């Protein structure tokens with residue numbers, strides 16, 4: 001049995017609690033939130049993906065701490081799950097690792113690539129295992145795409161375009177670009193990381209974007225440039241939280257292979273559709289969300305005593321580095337090469 005403590009009971013803390021509530025190998029022994037209404041369950045955060053943050057865990061079953069650092073000091077906690085606002089991730093993750101705990105930390109791993117690298121270095125020398133919750137690396141339909149690209153099931157991939165479109169999320173820190181990093185970091189990071197997961201690190205990026213409310217980049221279009229004998233796939237991604245309410249959250253891709261086209265649309269009742277040989281085929285995906293699959297994976301790593309490989313802290317830090325290159329491209333209007 002792994003004893004878990006969850007810090008931060010916003011949308012993501014609630015989502016993780018739902019996952020733990022389903023599992024028999026985990027006990028949530030402690031919860032923490034500075035907001036007494038959230039800590040008592042009087043006010044519950046809602047998710048933006050159907051099936052997320054349903055309130056499945058009975059908060060009265062766990063010890064309640066107003067300050068996350070007090071939860072970290074609790075000796076009964078084996079795994080600290082950090083669902084705090086982004087600028088707090090590194091400080092709390094390092095404190096938990098220094099107490100010998102395992103740590104799951106929400107994405108982005110840190111507010112800057114430099115801070116993320118600092119955390120990765122501490123984690124590499126710690127007894128506890130650490131993972132960043134990069135849920136798209138586990139998302140049904142997206143893992144399908146990675147496999148189809150790698151195995152060339154439908155021939156080589158020629159292009160892939162990713163879209164993540166939303167309104168500004170509720171909650172204090174998002175609207176402040178200094179804290180959240182804007183949609184380019186908070187939201188579009190998912191696609192930038194997925195691009196590097198599937199296609200490897202790009203040689204360069206070219207991005208255009210604008211700021212609407214946060215002071216950081218709230219809407220971005222990026223072209224990921226690869227140098228591969230003239231046959232490199234065309235890869236683009238668009239990320240925004242600048243859409244007008246009540247626009248519904250959309251997460252989409254379209255990937256074109258030599259012998260098929262795959263289209264994913266989260267809002268569709270059949271999210272993954274494959275077009276080939278003149279036919280349209282629905283690919284079955286199961287009901288689990290990426291959050292559930294990522295947590296199952298990390299718990300399995302802990303049970304086996306082996307560090308995660310599907311996503312490492314270095315991967316999570318590199319994703320932020322990629323975002324910083326995209327932000328530089330927006331600011332300068334130039335192609336930015338990745339070193």
Ligand SMILES: NC(=O)c1ccc[n+]([C@@H]2O[C@H](COP(=O)([O-])OP(=O)(O)OC[C@H]3O[C@@H](n4cnc5c(N)ncnc54)[C@H](O)[C@@H]3O)[C@@H](O)[C@H]2O)c1
Nearest residue numbers: 008009010011012033034035067068083084085086106171
């Ligand atoms: N994986 C995903 O798809 C995904 C989706 C949304 C958000 N996120 C990330 O998850 C993180 C959390 O997002 P959220 O929307 O749940 O945030 P949120 O602001 O709604 O929740 C954070 C909670 O932490 C509490 N808190 C602040 N300081 C504290 C402290 N010292 N001790 C204890 N509690 C404290 C706040 O009161 C708040 O309730 C962010 O980094 C965000 O970028 C990830």
